Amino acid sequence: MTTFSYTAEEAHQLDAADPLANFVDRFYRRENIQYMDGNSLGLLSKDAEAATIEALEQWKHYAVDGWGHPDTDWLHMPERLGAMTAELIGAKPEECVVTGQTTVNLHALLATFYPREGRPRLLADTANFPSDLYALANHVTLHSANPDGLSLISPRSDGWIYEEDVMERLSEDVSLLLLPSVWYQSGQLASIPRLTEAAHAKGILVCFDLAHSIGVVPHHLHEDGVDLAVWCNYKYLNGGPGTIGGLFVHERHHGTAPLLSGWFGSDKARQFEMSIPMVPAHSASAWQISTPSIIAAAAVQAGLSLTLEAGLSQLRAKSLQLTDYLMTLLDEKIIRTTGEGQLGTPRQPSRRGGHVAFYHPEAAALSRALRANQVIPDYRPPNTLRFAPVPMYTRFIDVWKTVDTLYRLLSTRAYESFRDSNDLVS
Ligand SMILES: Cc1ncc(COP(=O)(O)O)c(C=O)c1O
Structure with a gap:
């Protein structure tokens, strides 16, 4: 020290x-203001302001052509921003996409990866941000009448979640373990590799909520074998209030059919065929649902660029x-x-x-x-x-x-x- x-x-x-x-x-x-709340909402950068004005100019100039024009190529913006994000979280570019919001993305991933054969349970902790726990509870309700399907680990008296307490709750009936990378109250950082390895040893998938670490703590999600992750871009990435979030799906799960689909999850080369049924992308892109806000994405791009530059x-x-x-x-x-x-x-x-x-x-x-x-x-x-x-x-x-x-x-x-x-x- x-x-x-x-x-x-x-x-x-x-x-x-x-x-x-x-x-x-x-x-x-x-x-003369000491701003200590950037883990709730990051500040506006001059780069994000300029990028947003530029996006408005593009809209003014290109209108609908902005989706496909090579100067703008809005259609692939979620993947481009995903590739930038991949550098921050130790992922392959195709494992990351900028889309949705933290809770919405969690819903999309849970819909696909829960429940799994013979594993009716979800495991999480009560110190996680409540929105995540609301989503988990919904999926248990959707799939079973058993309210005990969601198991919650409690923090100890110091407010921290202990790895050994998580490990002893890893049982063969659990589909998926959800934990935050950094707990929003205490600021405690999870040991992602250790927890992932222990969960995998019991056949449990692992999802991390990176909201309080992305852009400030490096991760190695691919190498650590993490299955899934979700995050927002409005805290340490300074992308703007309520802006688009992101998700990660490890490449071993690519090709799994998304079960909360929307046309933006299509294979990009075939999206405008409008085929029924949908042909999903063979990457994390498949878990997109709706058209992204390009104006919002511009500020996210500026936030990611600044972070990579620093x-x-x-x-x-x-x-x-x-x-x-x-x-x-x-x-x-x-x-x-x-x-x-x-x-x-x-x-x-x-x-x-x-x-x-x-x-x-x-x-x-x-x-x-x-x-x-x-x-x-x-x-x-x-x-x-x-x-x-x-x-x-x-x-x-x-x-x-x-x-x-x-x-x-x-x-x-x-x-x-x-x-x-x-x-x-x-
Ligand atoms: C850890 C964590 N998860 C989820 C959320 C909810 O995010 P959203 O409202 O973007 O879904 C927040 C919001 O601050 C959060 O801190």
Whole structure:
């Protein structure tokens, strides 16, 4: 672990030594605001803005011809963006496609890969994002009257999911194990290779939700043998609010018929034959359903380009440095000094993603008070503040100011006047 002196000067020195410093000004950062919520919604980059304007110009100029014109080729945009994404998650280009949304993509994959012969169960954990669990519960209901068909692993008292707890629930009646790569509350990072190997040993397919790791943690999904994955592009990839997501299907499953089909999943060379039945693509493309929004895809493309330009290993290195700095400041300036709060994220670099959880019984009031003091955290009831120092656009001085503001609010008890506010807490 690095030793820090906790001064603002030191934060400025860390910024001066940052090889990614030039990327910060390529984003719209509100002046004097410490934005620590990029794991909920990433910021707009100037590149994404320009790409969106360019897409509007293309629409203006080409209209319907944009789908097939060689200058635009909108028809193959989901695959082009899939190939860019493949570099970030360690996949083959044909294993990845940019389409749908996280939950919708999960539905599409579950419809195809669940249930499997003699395996009525789905296995997941209660610390996963609820939308995923809603989808799993639906598929169990669709296929059986047994409400116990969805088995859920609970986190231990520290809020973390332990691999041994997952492993002991891997049984021969489970079709598929769904886990997040990074848990959205605690920031814990899953060991994808170990969990995949253990599940496969019991014949269980594995699906990861990469929403909280894509663009900030490198993955090797193909090599690790992961079967399926879903994600969004609006967090660390800065693709815009509610923009198109993505999915991964390992090549060993290509050729399996998608069971929630739409014409965009067709073999591209034959899509306009409009044949009945559909001829699905022999790649992850087959799990597309509907026509993608090309305007939205333009910003996703810009976000992916920026990430590839910065380099994922550099981004991960800076992210680990930022989260180490943040956790050390929280420990030294808050927890040890005020005796309040608790870190919720593992300290081990191999065990944490890009954000840090800080538990405090007054987290709701603190979240409002921070916002009133130019810091945008993320609040998750009942007691979690999450801080995401996104490496692409966060400076060390932003982290320093965030913790300094939190310290002032706690040591003066200024947050108490924010207790009873009816404001929407985010
Ligand atoms: C881990 C995770 N899964 C799923 C979702 C839901 O995503 P969507 O609304 O794009 O389906 C989110 C949203 O933030 C998430 O964080």
